[in-house]
Amino acid sequence: MSWALKVDGLGRVYGDQDPRSLPGTGPEHGTSVSPATGAVVAAWDVAFEVAPGEALGIVGESGSGKSTVMRCVAGDERPSRGSAYLRGYDDGRTDVLALDDGARRRLRVDRVSVVYQDPAYGLDLDTSAGGNIAERLTAAGGRHFGRIRERAAELLELTEVPLSRMDDPVRTFSGGMRQRVQIAKALANRPPVLLLDEPTTGLDASVAAGVLDLLRNLLERLGVAAVVVSHDFGVIEMLTRRVMVMQHGRVVETGLTDQLLEDPQHPYSQRLVAAARG
Template sequence: MSRTPDNWLLKVTGLTKIYGEPNENTLALTGPQFGSNICPETESIVACADINFELYPGEVLGIVGESGSGKSTVVKMLYFDIEKTYGEALLKPYANAGVNTLDESNQKKRYIRNHLMGMVYQNPRDGLNFNFTSGGNIAEKLIMAGNYHVGGIRERASELLVKTEVPVLRMDDRPSNFSGGMQQRVQISKAIANNPPLLFLDEVTTGLDVSVQAKVLDLIRELQHELGIAMIVVSHDLSVIRMLTDRTMVMKNGRIVESGLTDQILQDPQHAYSQLLVSSLL
């Protein structure tokens, strides 16, 4: 992974999401220094504010923080699940980073999602259609990206299920008949079906048994090494961040309080909140 100032894959500037009606003081009266992301004057909620970062090809960036810190909001805006209030996201493979993807039409956003991104949600029901078979879920992603050859689709689905350690014999079973860990593996297969350059992972091990968590994390790490996909990994669990990521952003009350190399943050956290997170890991 070579990093130069110009070879970034994704560049995010000023990304902000506010629920409710903010006023001119809302951003100034919320954040870690106030211990709250609720504006005392308007009661609007600042889910996240002024998020800035660059992600490089093949890099894995972690976003860590407690529940309500805004970390999931960031990836859901970048994947167009929710609308931004302010901000810009430039993606190199799309229009040569010449347009703000967050301002594109719904049709163009669908194109970006289906060709250039993948998402693995905490709850497999958010990423899979439980009325389709596991193979059908993968086929759905391939068809949305313009692949219509039935034989080719089944071949690709088989290949992905093997890669994610789901028995191919179960390709025509519905995810509702699978364990939680296997549902996540099918969701990962679907997310990487089109070899996207960018993959979002939102709390993917939460709710899984510890032994299953380890297997899913091993799988993600192997796929990342093999395919070289850039990833943004959202987690409240620093052990997940330590295992998967190169760099980490720490969020609290909707703001980034610290960012840097993951090893650096784990060994020598500078912000009091980061120190608290790291001490809870020890």
């Protein structure tokens, strides 16, 4: 099946953009910091495609560059180089990373949604659960109060948030429940692409397991193309079919998640898998 999201040659360097910043960085050098300029090569030469209904994992330890890739694709920051295409935008002909800020923000209304580790990034905590979802629906042109309310209720039901809490400020919700509301809001306008950045990190184990279960069901049912960033192979195993392993800003291995967990080739992947298996 054809891709919903395609990323090519993505790179992000913090600091001096001079080409001299690249040599001496990457896994074989054990660092992403340039010895010549001190710049951080947070991500380099990252490429992938995700099909509708498919989930791709990006796994790596803290500082490996996975969140940088996510932030660049989401439009939270500008890459140093590379391009990204959405099938749902201009039929995949326009590099969305090159769009101006306003156009990029509009993509976030109904083409690409993000679920952040911290619900405070995706939600207004002082607004009710229903109000948060309504805000996203209104941004996409929703005007009819009754229909907005109905859709918000449907989304809360989908994410297993009690409807009795619909009008309560999100601040009064538990961590797991906040995350469910964030997921509901992200799905509000049926975006074809969903980016999940450490969606269960920071939650208690049993709560995290519930949110993971929910996400797995939703990804299976909704046909969305998902990218899941996590340091935890357990999360990647649960949610994704394919995975990319990142270390010091570079992709060191890609493959089917099951196979990579079974038989990791790169020493770094072997280490991550061993850690996940405890």
